[in-house]
Amino acid sequence: MTMQPSSNIKTVALIGAGAVGLCLATAFAKAGWQVVVCGARQPFAQIEETEGAKTHTHRIRHALTPAEIGECDTVVLAVKSHQTQSVSHWLQAFNRASATLLVAQNGLGQKERVASFAPQANILPVIVYFNAQRSGPGKVVLKHIGEHDLCLPDTATAHCFADSLQKGNMRVQTTADITTALWLKLLANITANPITALTGRSTGVMQDPAILETARQIMAEAVKVGQAEGAKLTTQHIENSLAWLQTISAESITSMLQDRQAGRALEYGALTGQVVKAGKKHGIETPLNSLVLSLLSAIHPISC
Numbered sequence: 001m002t003m004q005p006s007s008n009i010k011t012v013a014l015i016g017a018g019a020v021g022l023c024l025a026t027a028f029a030k031a032g033w034q035v036v037v038c039g040a041r042q043p044f045a046q047i048e049e050t051e052g053a054k055t056h057t058h059r060i061r062h063a064l065t066p067a068e069i070g071e072c073d074t075v076v077l078a079v080k081s082h083q084t085q086s087v088s089h090w091l092q093a094f095n096r097a098s099a100t101l102l103v104a105q106n107g108l109g110q111k112e113r114v115a116s117f118a119p120q121a122n123i124l125p126v127i128v129y130f131n132a133q134r135s136g137p138g139k140v141v142l143k144h145i146g147e148h149d150l151c152l153p154d155t156a157t158a159h160c161f162a163d164s165l166q167k168g169n170m171r172v173q174t175t176a177d178i179t180t181a182l183w184l185k186l187l188a189n190i191t192a193n194p195i196t197a198l199t200g201r202s203t204g205v206m207q208d209p210a211i212l213e214t215a216r217q218i219m220a221e222a223v224k225v226g227q228a229e230g231a232k233l234t235t236q237h238i239e240n241s242l243a244w245l246q247t248i249s250a251e252s253i254t255s256m257l258q259d260r261q262a263g264r265a266l267e268y269g270a271l272t273g274q275v276v277k278a279g280k281k282h283g284i285e286t287p288l289n290s291l292v293l294s295l296l297s298a299i300h301p302i303s304c
């Protein structure tokens with residue numbers, strides 16, 4: 001019997017085996033990649049992804065140290081942005097020009113955050129549009145929202161990964177203007193995430209007329225700041241984002257509300273925090289975002 005040379009099978013390393021990481025790893029596994037999970041705090045033998053009535057399972061391998069990863073040049077980083085420093089030893093293991101790090105984190109500053117640990121690697125932000133919630137170690141429930149699941153920069157390298165993710169049933173778009181795409185997704189995350197986390201309500205809260213108007217005003221501040229930062233945002237994007245948020249099934253739980261319910265630190269520094277910070281830099285007032293930021297930091301003061 002002839003053995004398949006192992007180099008024909010591509011491997012993706014997953015740093016952050018949570019809601020989003022498990023879904024992206026599943027997509028790579030469906031496209032024929034091997035998955036190695038880096039430093040999981042609660043090990044599991046396989047990923048179980050449930051989408052509607054269907055559950056897909058994929059066996060994975062664990063690496064307890066960077067030395068155990070083996071031959072691999074592709075990484076999905078899906079820890080919360082404020083947890084990036086805590087996985088720096090894994091990122092440093094990929095600090096080479098041949099490695100690509102797909103950074104699946106909401107908010108802004110993906111490249112800068114990761115480049116401080118792996119400056120030589122190719123760092124690609126991945127914008128995530130789906131909703132996901134972990135139901136146990138290695139187990140995740142995926143819900144699609146709108147027309148696309150992921151958005152990557154329009155580069156030759158990114159297209160290779162987009163193809164695999166698409167084979168793995170993700171609906172992927174690419175964009176030549178990643179700055180605008182990141183700010184556009186941010187409009188949803190500086191409203192739905194804090195509003196659900198602060199009220200303790202699922203995304204159905206975004207259908208409340210008074211909440212909708214508040215969200216519109218929070219987004220309006222961010223559009224001005226985003227424009228000053230080079231994003232080609234218009235007021236129409238506000239209405240598009242509000243309409244998109246209405247399409248999320250009402251019982252969905254945002255990533256920030258998941259953290260609030262679990263008593264974990266909240267990811268606001270890379271979201272609302274970035275709007276307030278960039279607003280100060282440009283002399284643009286952001287009173288609503290500053291209010292939201294102060295309320296979130298009163299729940300849990302440490303987040304970057």
Ligand SMILES: NC(=O)C1=CN([C@@H]2O[C@H](COP(=O)(O)OP(=O)(O)OC[C@H]3O[C@@H](n4cnc5c(N)ncnc54)[C@H](OP(=O)(O)O)[C@@H]3O)[C@@H](O)[C@H]2O)C=CC1
Pocket residue numbers: 015016017018019020021038039040041042078079080081083086087104105106107128129130131132133134254255267
């Ligand atoms: N969930 C969603 O619907 C969406 C989330 N996003 C974004 O995706 C990113 C990831 O979020 P999400 O998947 O929800 O987050 P989760 O909290 O579900 O997953 C993060 C994972 O990282 C692990 N982790 C954190 N620190 C370490 C460490 N030092 N060593 C090993 N593992 C670690 C956590 O492990 P442990 O459980 O042990 O803490 C957890 O499994 C965020 O930026 C979020 O905003 C974007 C769109 C949708």
Ligand SMILES: CC(C)(CO)C(=O)C(=O)O
Pocket residue numbers: 106128129130131132188189192193252253254255256
């Ligand atoms: C769009 C949304 C709200 C989907 O869950 C999200 O990005 C998040 O939960 O962080």
